[in-house]
Amino acid sequence: MPLSSISIVYQDHDLLVVNKPTLLLSVPGRAENNKDSLIQRLNQNGYPDALIVHRLDWETTGLMVLARNAAAHSELSRQFRERLVARTYTALCWGQLAARQGQIELPMRYDPPNKPRQTLDFLQGKTARTYWRKLSTHESHTRVELSPHTGRSHQLRVHLNALGHPILGDPLYAHNDALNAAPRLCLHATTLDFYHPATQQPLRFGCPAEF
Template identity: 35%
Template sequence: MNTENSPENLPENKNSLPLVELEGDSPDSDAADGTIAWTVEPESGGERIDKHVTDGLGEGTASRSQVQEWIRIGAVTVNGKAVKPNAKVAAGDEIEVRIPEPEPVEALPENIPLDVVYEDADVIVINKPRGMVVHPAVGHSSGTVVNALLYHCRDLSGINGVMRPGIVHRIDKDTSGLLMAAKNDLAHASLAQQLKDHTVLRRYYALAYGALPHERGTIDAPIGRDKHDRKMFAVTDKGSKRAVTHFAVLERFDDYTLVELRLETGRTHQIRVHLKYIGHPIVGDPMYGGRAGRTLGMVGQALHAGVLGFVHPRTGETLEFSAPLPADMEHALYTLRTR
């Protein structure tokens, strides 16, 4: 962070980015080839490898029987060697899991209402409600943005396959706000390149705990898997990628701060992890907040993707869209302003 809290000693990861820079909940989003690695902590020594890996990947990522099959085919190694499902791990062992590509299952159209902010023959921009998953995954085979888009559009880019048609980027299930999708491969390639070049404008609004000590600043701190909980992410110099978030204070309350955040990179849970890292987690964040937001009337986390801007892939026109805060977040701010 380019303020008093700067993590200057954390190295920048110089690995090249994939063509499509996705952000959101994904078991392999911290590794382009689907590989996840970690070191066994002392308290986990003596566990069976199948149980250790199942627990380490996080709830909903894979079943124990699925992990056992991965072990049998050599997709799980301990210190670089294949093992049997009943092998025991020891403290300090290096675990590597190469998650096999799932069998493609075509997402089906579903008549789910969409809040369409903009649409033409090339792109569509929607205002995603909090609680809606962007594309089908383990535990979310239906009711996603993709299912709704397939019904609404009938024509989406095929670059990301049958599970993620048209999806160029994503936002977390628990985050509301603007999301763009591509209707053809030309649009998809252009939008993906803009994301890779960091020229897409993405502004978020968050209600954070506490009083941020600076009016504006930059959090430049690499993000990777949390070594203590594999379904979470953390600022770390191990197996991480560079992550940059710019922030500006919009409004201050006694013990809360409303901030605007601009993403330069798009790592999984980036804003949530960065705000926790500087000691000001998002109100109502179920994973990184540590405290509930119900005292302010929030029914989820107070994070909204409010502004999205990009160059139209066909016309070259610069487009910018905005979406209002969700009702419960507006109510929380009203409560703070009037209490």
């Protein structure tokens, strides 16, 4: 598959920063018809050394960092594991958020009967924390900045839905009105801050949402 849909934001000998398009897996799925992915396209189109460090959902767009050697992969993985990487997302969520900012702390777990959905679980769920800040208010929705403290699968989608403000265009969690309010999931990884794996220089990348 072509690389044209993936924008290379930055590259050097140790890492790549890319802007992932929507409807593209970060890594290949298990099914034979689900092999097309960001890492596969990069590996086959000029970046055979690219290694996945973290993921974005199939529908989510935005910034991802990839390593280009084993040492960089180990160091970047450590930064994610120790929560040294700062990320913000832009989202459009249903309705009007009353406060200007807030924090969501609701434990989550995988929901096997409803794969690939996640669910809230106050007994067996893993800690999940999201900070949010209102950017602008519109007639039927609110534009928000989201900062995940933890990195649970679907965390931002589940947390906003739990508040009664699902992300527009979300096929897994949004009610029909919110689902039909946008042609795609309105969730974009906007900024990414981390330390260069070789030099430890602080790096910051930004990529505005296109919705």
